[in-house]
Amino acid sequence: MFRTVKEEVDLSPTVSDEVKFTTCYMCACRCGIKVHLKDGTVRYIEGNKNHPVNRGVLCAKGSAGIMTQYAPARLSQPLLLVGERGKGEFKEIGWDEAMAIAEGWLGHIRKTDPRKLAFFTGRDQSQALTGWWASQFGTPNYAAHGGFCSVNMAAAGLYTIGGSFWEFGEPDWHHTRYFLMFGVAEDHDSNPIKIGLGHIKGRGAKFVSVNPVRTGYSAIADEWVGIRPGTDGLFVLALIHELLRADKVDLEYLARYTNAHWLVIQAPGTAEDGLFARDGEGRPLCWDRNTDAPGDAMSAEVSPAMVGDHTLADGRRVVPAFQLFAGRYLDPQYAPEAVAAETGVPAATIRRIAAELAHAAFSEEVVIEQPWTDWAGRRHERMVGRPVAMHAMRGISAHSNGFHTCRAIHLLQMLLGSIDTPGGFRYKPPFPRPCPPPIKPAGKAGTIEPGKPMAGPPLGFVTGPEDLLVDADGTPQRIDKAYSWDAPMAAHGMMHMVITNAWKGDPYPIDTLFMFMANMSWNSAMNVPGTIAMLTDKDAATGEYKIPHIIYSDAFASEMVAYADLILPDTTYLERHDCISLLDRPICDADGAADAIRQPIVEPDRNVRPFQDVLIELGARLGLPGLVKPDGSPRFPGLYPDYIANHERAPGIGMLAGWRGENGETEGRGAPNPKQVEAYIANECFWRHEFAPEERYYKHANKAYLEKAARFGFIGAAQPIILQLYSEVLQRFRLAAEGHGTVQPPERQRERVRQHFDPLPIWYRPFEHASVDREAFPLHAVTQRPAAMYHSWGSMNAWLRQIHGRNRLHMNRVTAEGLGIVDDDWVTVTSHHGAITVQAKLMEGVEPGTVWTWNAIGKRSGTWNLAEDAGESRKGFLLNHVISELLPPEGDGLRYANADPVTGQAAWYDLRVRVEKAPVPLTMTEPAFPPVPRPPGMKEAPTISRFGAIFRRNRSGR
Numbered sequence: 001m002f003r004t005v006k007e008e009v010d011l012s013p014t015v016s017d018e019v020k021f022t023t024c025y026m027c028a029c030r031c032g033i034k035v036h037l038k039d040g041t042v043r044y045i046e047g048n049k050n051h052p053v054n055r056g057v058l059c060a061k062g063s064a065g066i067m068t069q070y071a072p073a074r075l076s077q078p079l080l081l082v083g084e085r086g087k088g089e090f091k092e093i094g095w096d097e098a099m100a101i102a103e104g105w106l107g108h109i110r111k112t113d114p115r116k117l118a119f120f121t122g123r124d125q126s127q128a129l130t131g132w133w134a135s136q137f138g139t140p141n142y143a144a145h146g147g148f149c150s151v152n153m154a155a156a157g158l159y160t161i162g163g164s165f166w167e168f169g170e171p172d173w174h175h176t177r178y179f180l181m182f183g184v185a186e187d188h189d190s191n192p193i194k195i196g197l198g199h200i201k202g203r204g205a206k207f208v209s210v211n212p213v214r215t216g217y218s219a220i221a222d223e224w225v226g227i228r229p230g231t232d233g234l235f236v237l238a239l240i241h242e243l244l245r246a247d248k249v250d251l252e253y254l255a256r257y258t259n260a261h262w263l264v265i266q267a268p269g270t271a272e273d274g275l276f277a278r279d280g281e282g283r284p285l286c287w288d289r290n291t292d293a294p295g296d297a298m299s300a301e302v303s304p305a306m307v308g309d310h311t312l313a314d315g316r317r318v319v320p321a322f323q324l325f326a327g328r329y330l331d332p333q334y335a336p337e338a339v340a341a342e343t344g345v346p347a348a349t350i351r352r353i354a355a356e357l358a359h360a361a362f363s364e365e366v367v368i369e370q371p372w373t374d375w376a377g378r379r380h381e382r383m384v385g386r387p388v389a390m391h392a393m394r395g396i397s398a399h400s401n402g403f404h405t406c407r408a409i410h411l412l413q414m415l416l417g418s419i420d421t422p423g424g425f426r427y428k429p430p431f432p433r434p435c436p437p438p439i440k441p442a443g444k445a446g447t448i449e450p451g452k453p454m455a456g457p458p459l460g461f462v463t464g465p466e467d468l469l470v471d472a473d474g475t476p477q478r479i480d481k482a483y484s485w486d487a488p489m490a491a492h493g494m495m496h497m498v499i500t501n502a503w504k505g506d507p508y509p510i511d512t513l514f515m516f517m518a519n520m521s522w523n524s525a526m527n528v529p530g531t532i533a534m535l536t537d538k539d540a541a542t543g544e545y546k547i548p549h550i551i552y553s554d555a556f557a558s559e560m561v562a563y564a565d566l567i568l569p570d571t572t573y574l575e576r577h578d579c580i581s582l583l584d585r586p587i588c589d590a591d592g593a594a595d596a597i598r599q600p601i602v603e604p605d606r607n608v609r610p611f612q613d614v615l616i617e618l619g620a621r622l623g624l625p626g627l628v629k630p631d632g633s634p635r636f637p638g639l640y641p642d643y644i645a646n647h648e649r650a651p652g653i654g655m656l657a658g659w660r661g662e663n664g665e666t667e668g669r670g671a672p673n674p675k676q677v678e679a680y681i682a683n684e685c686f687w688r689h690e691f692a693p694e695e696r697y698y699k700h701a702n703k704a705y706l707e708k709a710a711r712f713g714f715i716g717a718a719q720p721i722i723l724q725l726y727s728e729v730l731q732r733f734r735l736a737a738e739g740h741g742t743v744q745p746p747e748r749q750r751e752r753v754r755q756h757f758d759p760l761p762i763w764y765r766p767f768e769h770a771s772v773d774r775e776a777f778p779l780h781a782v783t784q785r786p787a788a789m790y791h792s793w794g795s796m797n798a799w800l801r802q803i804h805g806r807n808r809l810h811m812n813r814v815t816a817e818g819l820g821i822v823d824d825d826w827v828t829v830t831s832h833h834g835a836i837t838v839q840a841k842l843m844e845g846v847e848p849g850t851v852w853t854w855n856a857i858g859k860r861s862g863t864w865n866l867a868e869d870a871g872e873s874r875k876g877f878l879l880n881h882v883i884s885e886l887l888p889p890e891g892d893g894l895r896y897a898n899a900d901p902v903t904g905q906a907a908w909y910d911l912r913v914r915v916e917k918a919p920v921p922l923t924m925t926e927p928a929f930p931p932v933p934r935p936p937g938m939k940e941a942p943t944i945s946r947f948g949a950i951f952r953r954n955r956s957g958r
């Protein structure tokens, strides 16, 4: 006899006794999460199904947030340097003393010369606060990490289409038929892109990835185009050549929504050559085919000519911008055969992809039966779209030719008529904005005054040489030289140049470098050994450090900690309020506007404070006007939550757009609501406003959308946003370089400006490729973004370290075998700047001329509270050591930043190297840096993580 034993298994055991909602901060994506707590301890993190960003999806990083929350690498107490920088000799101090020291240093600067504060932040998400704080302090020397991340993408987009890829736009996942993705694009908008790729794969749309390396998203592409780094612009211009040749161009779209028909003055040698012809009121002219005469290019009544050589009544010769565009790119130098060798993409492939784009755009039109009205009041019965969508990010951006490449991609989109139409690229609010947004950077020569705020924000958008921050002889006014002739359109600043320039005192010395979440002595620095030397260098005459004071705030013991004089320990993202604001980098989607907060989920168990609270208190102590009341008392005694709810940037516009008005009755604009943060918490920590169906496409020209955008404060007025096929802004800088206007570049910089400020996209070899011996350094070297680690943010995370606990140099198998290299061989990677020795791993999914590794995995021994022999420091490495922050000297000795000459974007991906088998195998990567001791107050990390044991003990009562 057998008896069946029925076993009861609880398939969904209760894991928590409390659940709280907040926003993930394990990468830049900002997904909604539900945090499960057991006895006050984080037990489990789940995606929030209702959240607009991730709709319940959670990635490996997000679920591993528990290990960041309880990481042994958390700083626990304010620290003051008592020994030499770099040796890790600190003493613990209290917050009163720490704040008094910071107030003393900063107070002195503000009273004497506010420019001597350089305030730079990393990949934080509070730039709406930090930028405003810098402006209140009175220093122009502020930026976040954008200059070394993807400013080329942002600037090219904002100056061209009034929006950008990044997380500011998205493919129309539900309608596109053809998705073209360029370069490394994994680290922003991460979960929405994964969800979107699922949609397009499910619908059978084609996904083509153009990337030297087949990892990440490229691994699931239907076609991988293994292009050579830095040549994407040439590839795109060849696609444009083919589309023009085949006459596959949406001329109606160009005439309606772009400046392609605007007339450009042809008067070489004069001050107006290349500018738009305008009428007496400054309105641009086109050639009206109805009247065969000049007409108002902005009028809905004209029938504009797209080509033709015309003469205005005053005798000036003019042609439509499109004629210049077509003339340039029809040139045989852009033919597929002409670019195949440089790009590594066969001519037949380029030609086929151009034909596929044209087929998807013009033969698979998407129609949505939804009437809408354009800006001129014309009603359209349906929404017709060209279902080709594109996306690009840092892989395109981080080259010294990246600005023009990004612009070229946007021009390709315009040509196909696929910007904010069904099936194409879609803006996420608050974009589109005017091209460029009407905000100028403050900080012109002679405007900075002790004890006074600046007249505007430190970052903005220049529209001509007169907006630059230079003095009469062209000397830069900012410490990073942003908005100077070195990088006129440096819309995100140039953080990668701050330490070098401050150390040199060029253009002037500073007193205090104040940084937040910026690992500038390691993975966020080019030339790591040189940067460390500059941070520790002293003036021989005074014995003082060349950069006298460094204040650093971070939650973890990163490599930067050892190089600061004062450490202000931050909380984790689960211990504080945060604000994901429409004034900063919002979490909107194409169908709705949204913003969000973080709320404290657990109490800090250390003597740490949220950086935002510290900044607001410090501002009040310094008497910054926006942070004190007329009687001198703090304006926001409730610190950041108080600021989030009650600060107004403009009347009715604040940090959050939801539940505004005294009782939370309005959205977008409205009086501050003291209970606003509570309203967000009650709504799972986010707000979203869904657009009506007629507002969802053609946002740049859609009357209903533009009126709403103006009402919500996204744009100043409900005017159409004209896409800039031809950039008059760039031409203004070129004219200055040719000797016109009152603000002109110094003689030695003229040719560089003239060459790179072309109103139509150009392609040139990235500077390092062009300046080093290509035979001596025959390979490209780039980094890729792992899906399970966001830069160094997972360095302390016990679970994620098991996925990426070390890295290797990945090489094409054929290339490696040609060099006699096999898997796990030790190889020396040499650039014009330095050398590293690391282990190799062979693969097929990388184009033969490129080697690559995962970004930011290598760690300095002793940091992040890792064991001194951790894999990250023994077998991990950075390419940063062999990247120079400066280009080789010009003929006259001048050394420019290793950056794009238009925007100052750090050119991380321009690196050229040679790879050789190391003469003898090593046991650890080189260079090795001396270990840094653990900061005081930090216990030795356990060798085995026993997270979870506490819950088992509690369950079993043991």
Ligand code: SF4
Residues within 6 Å of the ligand: 024, 025, 026, 027, 028, 029, 030, 031, 054, 057, 058, 059, 060, 061, 062, 063, 190, 191
């Ligand atoms: S994608 Fe980023 S924000 Fe979203 S769950 Fe993953 S780590 Fe968190």
